[in-house]
Amino acid sequence: MRSIKKLAGQTIWYGVSSIAARFLFYILTPYLTAKLTIARYGDMSILYAAIPFLNVIFTYGIETAYFRFASKEEYKKDIYSTATISVFCSTFLLTSILILSRSSLAHLLRLDSHPEFITYSALIIAFDTLATLPLAKLRLSQRPRKYAMIMLSKIILQIAIIYFLLSVCPRLAAANPNGLIATFYNPSYGVGYIIIANLCSAFLAVILLQKELLDFKFKFNKKVWVTMMIYSLPLLIAGCGGMINETFDRILLTWLAPV
Numbered sequence: 001m002r003s004i005k006k007l008a009g010q011t012i013w014y015g016v017s018s019i020a021a022r023f024l025f026y027i028l029t030p031y032l033t034a035k036l037t038i039a040r041y042g043d044m045s046i047l048y049a050a051i052p053f054l055n056v057i058f059t060y061g062i063e064t065a066y067f068r069f070a071s072k073e074e075y076k077k078d079i080y081s082t083a084t085i086s087v088f089c090s091t092f093l094l095t096s097i098l099i100l101s102r103s104s105l106a107h108l109l110r111l112d113s114h115p116e117f118i119t120y121s122a123l124i125i126a127f128d129t130l131a132t133l134p135l136a137k138l139r140l141s142q143r144p145r146k147y148a149m150i151m152l153s154k155i156i157l158q159i160a161i162i163y164f165l166l167s168v169c170p171r172l173a174a175a176n177p178n179g180l181i182a183t184f185y186n187p188s189y190g191v192g193y194i195i196i197a198n199l200c201s202a203f204l205a206v207i208l209l210q211k212e213l214l215d216f217k218f219k220f221n222k223k224v225w226v227t228m229m230i231y232s233l234p235l236l237i238a239g240c241g242g243m244i245n246e247t248f249d250r251i252l253l254t255w256l257a258p259v
Contacts, residue, residue, distance in 0.1 A: 028159055035166045036190050044191045046109050047121055049247040054121075056243050058094055058129040061235030062087060063136045065228040070140055078221035083228065084133055084213075085220050091129045098122035120195045127202035134212035150208045154201040161197035166190060 036044070066083050069075040098105065102118035111117050138147045165185075173182040186192075206213065 028162065031166075032162075032194070044194060046111070047117060047191075047195065050109065051121055051125060052247055053240070053243040054094075054098075054125050055128060056236065056239035058091060058125050059087075059132050060090070060229075061232030061239065062228060063132050064235055065232040066133060066136050067140065068231055069224070069228060075224055075227070078219060078224050079228070080133070080137065081216040081219050082221045082224045084216040085218070086225060086228075087129060087133055091126050095122050095126040098125075114192065117192065117195055120192075120199050124195070124199050124202045127199070127206050130213060131202070131205045131209050134209035137212050137215075138209075150205055153208065154205050157204055158197045158201035161200055162194055165193040165197065 032044075062083055066079060070079050099119050099122050102115045102122075105118045106112055106115040109118075135147060135150070138144075138150075169181050169185045170187060172179065173185045173187075176182060
């Protein structure tokens with residue numbers, strides 16, 4: 001009975017944090033549609049269609065592989081360190097490719113005037129990826145409260161920054177045209193501010209998870225890594241298929257619709 005109660009309690013923490021985060025973001029949608037023009041909201045939709053697809057590539061199923069093998073005695077000693085080193089290396093490589101290709105990618109997504117959006121998005125994906133294994137470790141070590149706190153803190157910070165940049169800053173800039181806010185605030189940069197808010201929230205998660213993120217040894221077990229990759233790569237293929245089915249239509253419309 002005690003184990004059932006414990007499982008129920010953990011499920012509530014994980015479930016409520018996830019539902020609350022999604023609910024808060026859904027509440028934000030009418031606000032964003034009121035603040036952004038149709039064209040700018042379309043730009044945001046394109047970026048946020050690409051980000052989940054890239055998230056699947058960046059994580060390549062390693063979180064699921066970690067859950068699969070971390071409880072097995074023969075893998076327990078090296079699996080977190082091996083997986084973390086793998087994620088660090090792949091994230092650095094993939095993020096560098098995205099940033100170096102930002103002009104081409106911006107043209108592909110019809111965001112030629114804002115290639116920095118690609119840089120911001122690449123960093124968001126990188127921070128989200130770096131947080132993946134620490135969050136999995138929290139779940140495996142049965143620490144649902146910290147997990148829930150981090151997930152809720154992310155979305156609350158993101159909403160607060162978006163509101164500040166889209167509602168508070170315009171009023172402050174209008175009230176004091178020569179003030180500090182007016183020197184950097186650009187009323188037409190709405191989508192950029194939303195992405196910056198997302199970037200700040202993703203970075204916050206990494207900061208809050210730094211203890212778990214850095215809790216590894218510089219020891220890479222090739223045998224463990226190969227075992228994880230054999231297990232996770234089919235998940236990568238399935239995940240890419242799922243994301244193509246779910247979000248790729250928005251990107252295709254951008255390519256096929258008349259300019």
